Amino acid sequence: MATPRLLEIRQGVLSKNDRLAAELRNRFTDSGVFVVNLLSSPGAGKTRLLEETMRRMRQHDLRVAALVGDLATDNDARRLARSGAPVRQIQTGDMCHLEAHLIERYLEGWNLNDFDVLFIENVGNLVCPTGYDLGEAARAVLLSVTEGEDKPLKYPGAFISADCVVVTKVDLAEAVEFDMRAAEANIDSVHPGVPLLYTSARTGAGLDDWIAWLDARRRQAVAETSSRG
């Protein structure tokens, strides 16, 4: 058991973001909301995947909400709000990632008990968001087939931090001569064993598997919380 002095030192070492993220994580756990942070390079298909995911989850009576980060515009929030779910846009100005204090601020006025799942779409960037914990229970990193197979090798940090990797836009794989086996080997070399999912938000391929993965993680989180009493 750590002494109070040791705890003090440990807390001092934690960055401000990490402390705030830990507080958020406790709030999310207490409220029973499962929080997913989505990371990818710009245009990999985060919003399109979320549009489909949120629509389908709502059809299954899951209460979903989303926060979405971009440097400018509220385009993505407007797209996601079409699902009928509560959505808020976070405009970061010149910041290429979301931070825990922004999540805290943009949650104000929402009752977390009203949600089963909260999605956080991070700013499109495979570098900056990686080191910023937002208190999420799961982090999904998207790799679209149009980016090329080598991105996991070039931007390993994001893939190492992932709880799952979603290969998106698989309907375009053949047209862009995407080498799926090479991509899988690259992902596995930076994060051995990470769960891989394959989706096309356009055709609907793989969406059931993705939603089943989310659901399994959510149920696991709920079970862990209730076993802690």
Ligand SMILES: Nc1nc2c(ncn2[C@@H]2O[C@H](COP(=O)(O)OP(=O)(O)OP(=O)(O)O)[C@@H](O)[C@H]2O)c(=O)[nH]1
């Ligand atoms: N063919 C095809 N196009 C897709 C798919 N998913 C997304 N797109 C298209 O790819 C483009 C970018 O998709 P978005 O969902 O806006 O990507 P994003 O990651 O949210 O982009 P940022 O928020 O700007 O980083 C849009 O034109 C989408 O319609 C897919 O599965 N198949």
Ligand SMILES: [Mg+2]
């Ligand atoms: Mg987007």
